[in-house]
Amino acid sequence: MAGKVDERRRFHIRFQATEEDIDELGHVNNAVWVTWIQDVSVAHWLTAARPRDADTYVAMVLRHEVDYRGNIRAGEETFAITWVEGKPRGARYARCVEFKDSNGQTLVAALSQWVLIEKATGKLVRVPAEVAAPFLYETRRKEENE
Secondary structure, X not given: OOOEEOOOOOEEEEEEOOHHHEOOOOOEOHHHHHHHHHHHXXXXXXXXXXXXXXXXXXXXXXXXXEEEOOOOOOOOEEXXXXXXXXXXXXXXXXXXXXXXXXXXXXXXXXXXXXXXXXXXXXXXXXXXXXXXXXXXXXXXXXXXHO
């Protein structure tokens, strides 16, 4: 998935609804939105993480809170933005995802709790500061002031 990280360390990517994404009401099924939350979150990790961190760790979702405010139909696009909200606490961190329509209106907003897992052991690990740094806007501002 091709996307980009902006100056605030948020990740942006576009999704287009296909016929397979549509439910009996004629718009994107709620389960598809949750899949897209996962997809944009993983794409952000793979784009922004240092290669050695992506090789060493994997993130797993613990919880999604999703607010459905609008929808799109087959052939229409939505623009996803995701970012890590605040500093990690132990192995856990919060991630926000918003999907917007072409007018900038929020269609779906999610707050998810994720944990970092060491691939070699399959165990939770405290998020090291250097692993979190590429995702935290506060870290970037601090680096610029030094």
